[in-house]
Amino acid sequence: MAYHTIAYFAVFLPVVILLYQIVPKKFRFAVIIAADYVFFWLFSGKLIVYLICATLLTYFIGIWIERTALKNDGDKKNVTKKKRRILAFGIAANLLVLVVLKYTNFFGQSLSDLLHLFNVDWTFGGVKFMVPIGLSFYTLEIISYITDVYRGTLKAEHNIAKVALYLSFFPQIMEGPIARFHETADTLYAGESVKFDNLKFGYQRILWGLFKKIVIADRIYPTVNYIFNDYADKDGSIILFGVVCYVAQLYLEFSGCMDIVIGSGQIFGVKLPENFRQPFLAKSAGEFWRRWHITLGTFFKDYIFYPVSLAGPVKNAAKKVKKRFGRNVSKFVAPTAALFCVWACNGLWHGANWTFIFYGMYYFVLIFIENITEEPVKKLAEKLHINRESIGYKIFRTAKLFIIVLVGELFFRANSLKDGFAMLAGIFGNFHISALFSNIHRLKMDRLDLIVAGAGIIIVTVVGALKEKNIDIRQKVSGWVVPARWIFWYAAIMLVVIFGAYGSGYTAVDLIYAGY
Amino acid sequence: MEELLEILEDIQPGVDYASCKTLIDDHILDSFGILSLVSEIEDAFDVEISPAELVAENFNSADSLWKMICRLKGEE
Structure with missing residues (x-):
């Protein structure tokens, strides 16, 4: 019952709307949760246990972080350290499930191929795992929720129903968009009339x-x-x-x-x-990714790009480069290190295959080149009196973007x-x-x-x-x-x-x- | 505030930072610009900016940036 089937938009959805509308307002959230779990069950059956466990874990991790923050005994650094440990545990536990279910065979096979290069006779037999629907999507939502609670930009939710609504809302469980807690949970729980x-x-x-x-x-x-x-x-x-x-x-x-x-x-x-947001009207590969799969891009920006850029070792490396080569060079250190992590994760997130890793690295290199050549290209265009807003230049820019996208998607598919x-x-x-x-x-x-x-x-x-x-x-x-x-x-x-x-x-x- | 305006002008010249309230919303500062700004602010004002602070409310105007810097200095 995928979203484009009659069973979904002409049967399942209308039935849920009807049930939602006829039950009293305070129970409407329960209709949505029931619909979420029925929808999940129809695709993944017993694997729903993964979603339930993930929901419980997310709920308790959020409260655990909040309680640790409230136990402020004056030693702020110690509290932050404890909170960070809980966050790391929460992220690791969820990522472990994702990695084991989706990547065991890929890593096993890659290791086996590598060992063969060194004449080590070990072959990975392969393991068959059943993967629940939406695993890659709700895992990112969990990371977003517990990280926001850790950062203090979101209060831990004490109503488990809201956490369940956030992680399992049936229209978005299969393909996203990757929402933030405040974008769905409260509205769904409120149960306003249709x-x-x-x-x-x-x-x-x-x-x-x-x-x-x-x-x-x-x-x-x-x-x-x-x-x-x-x-x-x-x-x-x-x-x-x-x-x-x-x-x-x-x-x-x-x-x-x-x-x-x-x-x-x-x-x-x-x-x-x-x-x-009309991705093919972008002016560059970087902008293309700000218009294509936007919620994945903003997730990576908020939870990988910025944290990596502001990590101590990265900042120290940037300072060393600044001392030696000046600000014009050092300004690229932190964003480039973070960009590499973002695109490695982007590639791997799409699947356990070298084509996806190549796809990620392809965009890393292209966006890196775009970043370091932006200023020189601008100056060169001014020197050569090229009007970057002219029709000719726009056609050139669009053709360049199409070639970039076509080559990328060729490897993707x-x-x-x-x-x-x-x-x-x-x-x-x-x-x-x-x-x-x-x-x-x-x-x-x-x-x-x-x-x-x-x-x-x-x-x-x-x-x-x-x-x-x-x-x-x-x-x-x-x-x-x-x-x-x-x-x-x-x-x-x-x-x-x-x-x-x-x-x-x-x-x-x-x-x-x-x-x- | 003067020093902050100088830093902003240095990173991205040609913007009226005293009045602009949409540095992020109008994409005047992109991710690279934000990171350059963070690095300069940390050095100039001796504060540490965490990823949680990298939100539009803090970076949309010179005024909001200044408020963030003052708050971070007060927390230290």
């Missing part, structure tokens, strides 16, 4: 998400699979087409899912944080690092555009698929461009006269019903980020 406007706007947002996911992304999916799984005998132009399709599929699927998730939250009055490099070599070494045009209908998309996917991408692009200019289509439509409004929404529903990729001949496509 407002008509929230219901209307929520379902409109869900419809927009379905359009992105089942009309466009799922239509492109077979082509992506076909090209990535069998690229060896294909021309570079076809491989490039496959990579372009994958970027479109990934963005439309993940952002479409976020629309469904945020729309579901809105129905219950919860304003979940946005995860995308490639079946192995070796395959990724082979595909890249294919694009640069054996590129004949005529091969793509003559084979376009043999790439698992027929003429109708190509037209619908192409038109869909144009619609999403136009809506995104308008949104960038603060023009909201939904708000505009809500101001129309009733018949026009009804015609618009009826047409939108019909568009999804008629052109959605489902039914016989189509395989249900799992949500990509649900696997992370």
Whole structure:
């Protein structure tokens, strides 16, 4: 029952809304928790015990930190030390579960490969673990909660129901967004009635998400699979087409899912944080990541980038560099060390595979280069009288960003690092555009698929461009006269019903980020 | 306050720091700028800034930065 299925948006969600609305206000939070756990159980069954244990642990760690802070015996340093130990225990306990369940096989296999290089005959047999849904997402939410309590920016929650609501809210358990405690828990616990406007706007947002996911992304999916799984005998132009399709599929699927998730939250009055902000309109790779999977980026910024940058050893290293080379060089030390940690974690978080680690390091290097060349490039452009706001420069900047994103996503999706490099070599070494045009209908998309996917991408692009200019289509439509409004929404529903990729001949496509 | 304004001007010139209240919200200071600022403030005012202090409320204006510095000095 993924978010884009009829079972979710036409059965499960309406039933939860109905039950939520008919029970007294003070028990509505219990309906949400019950819905959360039923939803979790439907995917992961008995593995729900992981979520329950994580919730209990988070609750007690929060209170433990708070009590330690209150036992202030005048020795502030000692209290901080004790609090830090509890925080470290809380983070380690949660990360241990994540690492064991998701990374044991990867680390075991990597160790085995390494030992073989030194002629040590040890082969890792592999261990099969069942991984509960949303593990990577709720683990980050736990770290966020207990760290905020440790920092004193959040009070420890004494009502376990609120902690449970925060960690298990069913619309966001599978793919995020990674929310902060204050963004969901209190509103969900308050149990306010479902407002008509929230219901209307929520379902409109869900419809927009379905359009992105089942009309466009799922239509492109077979082509992506076909090209990535069998690229060896294909021309570079076809491989490039496959990579372009994958970027479109990934963005439309993940952002479409976020629309469904945020729309579901809105129905219950919860304003979940946005995860995308027109990423392809970014001016640089760094900005791209401030617009793509925003909540993961802000998590890494708040809980890895800043703490690493301000860590004693990093600051000392920066001071030494400053003494020797001056501020212009030393200013890069702390951010670069922190950036490396962020991107190593970003790569690993996406999965236990060298392709993801490469992906992380790829962006680390690119953003590092962007940072150190920003000032020189600006000065060079001034010297050469290049107008960085001219259309020509903007086209150059957009083309550069697209190449960066395409190469990154090629490795992200490639079946192995070796395959990724082979595909890249294919694009640069054996590129004949005529091969793509003559084979376009043999790439698992027929003429109708190509037209619908192409038109869909144009619609999403136009809506995104308008949104960038603060023009909201939904708000505009809500101001129309009733018949026009009804015609618009009826047409939108019909568009999804008629052109959605489902039914016989189509395989249900799992949500990509649900696997992370 | 004068010293703080000089530091800000040095890190990111061309901004009216005396009146600007949206240094973070309008992305005038990015993560790199914030870290440079933290390093300079720590050296100039002999305070230690923890990650918990790196929030928009503290960094959105010279005034809020100054309040944070005074608070941290008072806590020591």
